[in-house]
Amino acid sequence: MMQRLSQPISAYDTFVFDCDGVLIDSNRIKTDAFYAAALPYGEAAAQKLLSYHKANGGISRQEKFRLFFLEILGHAQLPEEDYQQALNAYAEQVRDGLANCAVAPGVVELLRSLPEGSKRFVVSGGAEAEVRWVLELKGLAGFFHGIYGNPVDKLELVRRLDVAGELPGKRLFVGDARYDHVVASQFGMDFVFVSGFSEFKDWPAYCRENQLQVVQWLDQIIID
Numbered sequence: 001m002m003q004r005l006s007q008p009i010s011a012y013d014t015f016v017f018d019c020d021g022v023l024i025d026s027n028r029i030k031t032d033a034f035y036a037a038a039l040p041y042g043e044a045a046a047q048k049l050l051s052y053h054k055a056n057g058g059i060s061r062q063e064k065f066r067l068f069f070l071e072i073l074g075h076a077q078l079p080e081e082d083y084q085q086a087l088n089a090y091a092e093q094v095r096d097g098l099a100n101c102a103v104a105p106g107v108v109e110l111l112r113s114l115p116e117g118s119k120r121f122v123v124s125g126g127a128e129a130e131v132r133w134v135l136e137l138k139g140l141a142g143f144f145h146g147i148y149g150n151p152v153d154k155l156e157l158v159r160r161l162d163v164a165g166e167l168p169g170k171r172l173f174v175g176d177a178r179y180d181h182v183v184a185s186q187f188g189m190d191f192v193f194v195s196g197f198s199e200f201k202d203w204p205a206y207c208r209e210n211q212l213q214v215v216q217w218l219d220q221i222i223i224d
Contacts, residue, residue: 013169019124029097057177060150106219
């Protein structure tokens, strides 16, 4: 399932990219880390967290672990010590995995082909320091004017950029999750869904229903 962009990339002035599963092959790393951090609370609970995580890519780890303790485990209030311990276990495993993950196919080719003078940003559900670190490590950070992540939500991050006038002209959001599309829609941005590493299992139906343009890898966007 692949559709061409309705306009060539040269028609866009601003590009916003998700990170995990779009720029780097890191979705599985984070899925495994969620599972490992939740497993001390039982296999069934860990599997429920995985199902929520895969269906809701782009939402912060903090929000996912809050849901885990409050809704999946049924705590009346957030157990702060256990919550922080789970976040720490998750972060430790993710950092080890990110050091060895690959740049996604087609990323460098696309970034090198973006229009000269265009604005380029990364807006991720991952921890901001972590995202900046891994993109520096992989040699990608220099392609972007800004790299942003949690604890600020994606919707708020894009809103702040918009209010600051940092998203001029015609804008394209490139992501691999339903929430990426939700954010793009809030700001009238065109959207491309990258399917190659996406863990959103219902993406084919979702993309058909919303008439989204789909590519497997980023170099397929280059159609000028």
